[in-house]
Amino acid sequence: MYLHFIKLLCVVSLAYSLPKVEFPKLKEGGKIWALLVAGSNGWGNYRHQADACHAYQVVRNHGIPEEQIVVMMVDDIANNSQNPTPGKIINQPDGPDVYQGVKIDYSGLLNVVPEVFLKVMSGDSSGLSERGTGRVINSGPNDHVFVNFVDHGGPGIIAFGRLFLHAKDLMETLADMHKAQKFDKLLFYMEACESGSMFYNLLPKDYNILALTASNPDQSSYACYWDEERETYLGDVFSVNWLQDSDKEDLAKETIKKQFHIIKKETNTSVVCEYGDKTIAEMTVSEFQGKEKSTANVYPAPDPNIGAVPSENVDLEILKYQYRTAMTEDDRMFYLDKLEQETKRRESVPVIVKKIVDRATNNINGRAKFLMDTRYDLYDTDCYKTVVEHLADNCPMLGLREQFGYALKHLYAFVNLCEENVAMETILSAIDKEESCFGGKF
Numbered sequence: 407m408y409l410h411f412i413k414l415l416c417v418v419s420l421a422y423s424l425p426k427v428e429f430p431k432l433k434e435g436g437k438i439w440a441l442l443v444a445g446s447n448g449w450g451n452y453r454h455q456a457d458a459c460h461a462y463q464v465v466r467n468h469g470i471p472e473e474q475i476v477v478m479m480v481d482d483i484a485n486n487s488q489n490p491t492p493g494k495i496i497n498q499p500d501g502p503d504v505y506q507g508v509k510i511d512y513s514g515l516l517n518v519v520p521e522v523f524l525k526v527m528s529g530d531s532s533g534l535s536e537r538g539t540g541r542v543i544n545s546g547p548n549d550h551v552f553v554n555f556v557d558h559g560g561p562g563i564i565a566f567g568r569l570f571l572h573a574k575d576l577m578e579t580l581a582d583m584h585k586a587q588k589f590d591k592l593l594f595y596m597e598a599c600e601s602g603s604m605f606y607n608l609l610p611k612d613y614n615i616l617a618l619t620a621s622n623p624d625q626s627s628y629a630c631y632w633d634e635e636r637e638t639y640l641g642d643v644f645s646v647n648w649l650q651d652s653d654k655e656d657l658a659k660e661t662i663k664k665q666f667h668i669i670k671k672e673t674n675t676s677v678v679c680e681y682g683d684k685t686i687a688e689m690t691v692s693e694f695q696g697k698e699k700s701t702a703n704v705y706p707a708p709d710p711n712i713g714a715v716p717s718e719n720v721d722l723e724i725l726k727y728q729y730r731t732a733m734t735e736d737d738r739m740f741y742l743d744k745l746e747q748e749t750k751r752r753e754s755v756p757v758i759v760k761k762i763v764d765r766a767t768n769n770i771n772g773r774a775k776f777l778m779d780t781r782y783d784l785y786d787t788d789c790y791k792t793v794v795e796h797l798a799d800n801c802p803m804l805g806l807r808e809q810f811g812y813a814l815k816h817l818y819a820f821v822n823l824c825e826e827n828v829a830m831e832t833i834l835s836a837i838d839k840e841e842s843c844f845g846g847k848f
C-alpha cells in the first residue's frame with residue numbers, strides 16, 4: 407500500500423507549482439532533433455504507426471527540418487492488404503492522412519529493434535547504413551532532443567515487436583549521452599503499458615531529461631478510436647491527446663507543464679506521469695517540437711476516452727467485433743473458435759506464471775501467493791533483464807515473442823522474484839523445469 411501510494415504521487419506532484427523561473431531557451435547555435443519510433447507491427451497495432459506518423463507531421467509543421475528528424479517504424483501498415491485506403495494512414499476518425507510525406511529511416515522487422523534505437527538516439531552511426539539510411543540523432547551540447555516512442559510495454563520493458571528494450575539499457579544509454587554531452591535538454595514522450603516503470607526510481611533528476619509517460623508504473627495504456635471499416639484502433643489516448651494539443655496550440659506560448667496538465671486531464675483512462683528534471687517543464691513545447699507556427703489544418707476530433715480499451719485487450723476486442731458482425735454461420739463459428747482460443751491463452755498466463763513462482767520459492771508459507779499479489783518497484787534491473795529474456799526464449803506458451811501484451815503485464819511477478827532476492831539461477835531453473843511453458847499439462 408505504501409509503495410503504491412508513492413508511485414501514485416506523480417498524480418499530485420505538479421499540483422505544487424514550481425516557482426516561476428525564466429528558463430533558458432535553445433542555446434546559441436543549438437538545434438532541435440526529433441526521434442520518432444513505433445516499435446510494433448501487424449494490422450492490430452495500426453495505431454502505433456499512426457501515432458508516430460502524426461508526430462512526424464507535428465514536428466514538421468512546427469518547422470523542424472527533415473535533416474533533424476529520424477523515424478523508425480516497420481512500415482507494414484500503409485500498404486497492408488487489410489488497408490481499405492492503400493498508402494494512407496489516419497490517426498482519428500475521418501482524419502487526414504498522416505503517412506503522407508513521412509521519411510522513414512529504419513523500417514522492417516529486422517531494423518526496428520532496440521539495438522538500432524539506442525544507437526540512433528545516442529548518435530552512433532556505426533553499422534547503421536546497412537540497416538536503413540544510417541542517419542542518427544547527431545546532437546551536441548547545445549541541442550535539444552525530443553524522443554517519442556509508441557508500442558506495447560510491461561514492467562521495466564518496452565517492446566520492439568518481439569524484442570524488448572529494458573529499462574536498464576535505456577538508462578545506461580541516457581547516462582552515457584548525458585556524460586558525453588549529447589544534448590542540453592532531452593524530452594521523452596512514451597506511450598506503452600506500464601511506461602512509468604521505465605523511469606520511476608531510475609531516471610536521475612540531474613540528467614537534463616524530462617520524461618512524460620502514458621501511464622504510471624503498473625497501469626495499461628489505452629487504445630482509442632475504433633474504426634469499423636478498418637477493424638482496428640486508430641490511436642492511443644495519451645498520444646492523440648498530446649498530438650492534437652500540439653496541432654492546435656501556439657507552441658511558443660505553451661509550456662510543457664501546461665501541455666502535461668492538459669494531457670493528464672484529458673487522459674482519464676490512465677495516469678499520465680512525469681519523471682526526471684521537472685524544471686524542463688517550464689520551457690515551452692516549441693523548444694522540443696519546433697519553433698514555427700503551424701499552418702496545418704486542425705481537424706475536430708472526438709473524445710478519445712470514449713470506447714478506449716486497455717492496449718493488451720485490443721486483439722480480444724477485434725475478435726469480438728469480428729464475431730458480432732460475422733455475415734455467415736461459418737464465419738461466426740470461425741471467430742467463436744478463435745475467441746475461445748484467445749480466452750484460454752489468457753487464462754493460462756497467470757497459471758503458468760504462478761507455477762514458476764511456486765517452484766522458484768518452494769512455495770514456502772504462501773510466499774508464492776504473496777509474490778503474485780504484490781508489486782515491488784524494480785531496482786535489480788540486471789536480474790530482471792536476464793530472467794525476462796530467458797523466459798521469452800524458454801516459455802513459448804507465454805507468447806512474449808509474439809507481441810502478446812496480456813502476458814507482458816504479468817512480468818511483475820518476476821520483478822517481485824528479483825526484488826525478493828530469489829537467486830537468479832533458481833528463477834531460471836524454475837522456468838526450465840516448467841512443462842506448461844511448452845504446452846504441458848497444468
Ligand SMILES: *[C@@H]1O[C@H](CO)[C@@H](O)[C@H](O)[C@H]1NC(C)=O
Pocket residue numbers: 481484485493
Ligand atoms: C507502397 O505502395 C506504393 C505504391 O505501390 C509504393 O510506391 C511504396 O513504395 C510502397 N511502400 C512500401 C513501404 O511498401
Ligand SMILES: *[C@@H]1O[C@H](CO)[C@@H](O)[C@H](O)[C@H]1NC(C)=O
Pocket residue numbers: 674675709711712
Ligand atoms: C472519461 O472521459 C469520458 C469523456 O470525457 C467520459 O465519458 C468517461 O466516463 C470518463 N471516464 C472516467 C473513468 O472518468
